[in-house]
Amino acid sequence: MRQPSITIIGAGFGGITMALELRRAGFTDITILEQGDDVGGVWRDNTYPGAACDVPSPLYSISTNPNPDWSRRFSEQPDILAYLRDVAGRHDLLRLVRFGVTVTTAEFDERTNRWTVRTAHDEVIESDVLVTAVGQLSRPSLPSIPGRETFAGSAFHSAEWNHDVDLSGERVAVIGTGASAIQFVPEIAPEAGRLTLFQRSAPWILPKPDRVYSDWHHRVFRSVPATLRGERFLVWAIFEILTVALVDTRWRGALAGVLARKHLERQVSDPTLRAALTPDYEPGCKRMLLSDEYYPTLTRSNVDLVIDSIERIESDGVRTVDGTLHPADVIIYGTGFAATDFLAPMTVRGRGGTRLDDAWSDGAHAYLGITTAGFPNLFMLYGPNTNLGSGSIIHVLESQARHIAGLVRWLAERPGCAIEVDADIEQRFNDRIQRKLANSVWSLCGNWYRNASGKITNNWPGTVTAYRRRTRRPRRRDYRITARPTGPADTPLAPGAADSHRSR
Known part of the structure; x- marks a missing residue:
């Protein structure tokens, strides 16, 4: 069997998982291009205080590489990054990675059936196969608020946390109340002089069943691996049930809303604040969050919740539409990511020089979220419609x-x-999954799963079990196989010498 050359873009969970699977299948001509200086992807970049995963670690890990030494059920960023470094090191993947390489363009050559990748340093890399593992949540999104550039103090996005800025005693404005904000706000509120949180819409928040794993847990996990697998299975089953609730049976989603409201009532006694923190959309339409610290933080005397819309940012603070200027020394944007701009800012060209952006002019789409017609030998990890409303993306x-x-x-x-x-x-x-998505809870409000035209391009409308069954093995009838122009199409060719990666 010939060894095709394979280029993987990205060394986060996706790139590492892909390299492990290719190795298992017997392929060795692999190059991983990573723009950062370490493996880890979002877990390398997101270092804000309190950064953690909202999926329990026994499930948020590679199935072939269980970790009996997680420090807690919902692991924090340093532990997850250490886990990825350990996996890459133990499997000798680091020698495959070229760090500090930013891909700018990728183009399919129909004369050779190979991909040509160009980098920011004008290097050219050729390979038979191109796999993108750049994720959906890797490009921070800053809001288009008038005057943003006029602010005189320090300002940064939570995914690009400026650890040189001392928040002690400062007036801190936080814009956004998503998954990152509910983690870092409780961490920074005690040190801030005053924290003003600007909320556009209140998130649904459930209790977080977290716990620290003791030495006893670690000993049991190591000596009886079935216990770790058992916890993984239990968490998986719970998330599968929640997924069905979001997609098919909304009454179960309403039950989650009841639990979230009870959580809010228990933690916030002030009726005015409680009303401001009560979501006005269907439970699950936006990402449901987990926290036991967020609501109590908003009851602190040095924390203000502002629900009036922002009119503009000025040099000394944030002005809302009611005319109030909220003074600030620091602005932190917890405003999420450009999740629907798949593969951006790379320019990708397929057959006939067609740009992927043009092929996706009505919204990103891909068969199984993996491959798009007209772009041969290009495969995507975490591509269109493969995000989960509930569960572990690692699965x-x-x-x-x-x-x-x-x-x-x-x-x-x-x-x-x-x-x-x-x-x-x-x-x-894609027609089939869009019909199913149109009946899901995600169609009932504006959220980051939808593009500017309202099409849901991010989420998978089913369970991970259904996805795994559908992707278990490629079906020959779903694909076209073509030879180079000089050879007959769809005909198995005799093995030849491998074309390895070439750089110039």
């Missing part, structure tokens, strides 16, 4: 990696060929 990444490894195996058996999804198959697939 999805592993399913995708196995599917992609199967496609690469086809290429190894047919040297020089190109594989792409049949356009009609992709269209029918």
Whole structure:
């Protein structure tokens, strides 16, 4: 079997999972391009105070690499980053990674059926297969608020936390109340002189069943691995039930809303504040969050919640539409990510020089979230419609990696060929999931799962079990296999010498 050359962009959970699966399948000609200076992706970049995962760690880990030494059920950023470093180190993946490499363009060459990648340093890298593992939550989004550039103090996004800024005694304005804000606000409020939190919409928040794992837990997890697998299975089952509630049976989603309201009532006694913190949209329409510290923090004497819309930012603070100027020395944006701009800012060109942005002009789409017609030998991890409203994305990444490894195996058996999804198959697939998404809870409000036209481009409308079953192995009838122009299409070719990665 020939060894196709494979380029992976990104060394976070996706890139590491993909490299492990390719290695398992017997492929060794792998290069991972990472723009940062370490593995880890979002867990390397998001270092804000309190950064943690909202999926329990026994499930938020690679199934073939369980970790009996998690410090707590919902692990924090340093532990997750250490885990990824450990996995990459133990499996000798670091030698595959080229750090400090930013990909600017990727172009498919129909004469050779290979991909040409260009970097910010004008380097050219060629390979048979291109896999993108850049994630959906990797590009911070700053709000288009008039006057943002006129602010005289320090200002930064939570995903680009400025640890040189001392918040002690400062007047801190936090814009945004999403998943990051509910983690860092409780951490910084005690040190701030005054913290003003600007809320556009209140999040649904559930209790967080966190706990510290003791030495006893670690000993049991190591000596009886079935206990770690058992906790993983239990968490998986709970999330599968929640997913069905979000997609198919909204009464169960309403039950989650009852639990969230009870949580709010227990932690906030002031009726005015409680009313301001009560969401006005269906439970689950936006990401439901977990916290036991967020609500109590908002009852502190040095914390103000502002629900009036922001009119503009001025040099010395934030002015709301009621005319009030809220003084600030520091502004922190907890405003999320450009989640619907898949693969941006890279320029990707497929057959005939077609830009991926043009192919996705009506919203990103891909068969199984992995591949798009017209872009042969290009495979995506965490691509369109593979985000989860409930559950662990690692489970999805592993399913995708196995599917992609199967496609690469086809290429190894047919040297020089190109594989792409049949356009009609992709269209029918996307029509079907869009119909299902139209009936989901995510269609009932504005959220980051939808693009500017309202199309839900991010979420998978089903359970991870359904996704794994669908991606278990590639179906030959779903794909077109074409040879180089000089050879007959769809014909297994005799093994030839491998074309390895070439840089120039």
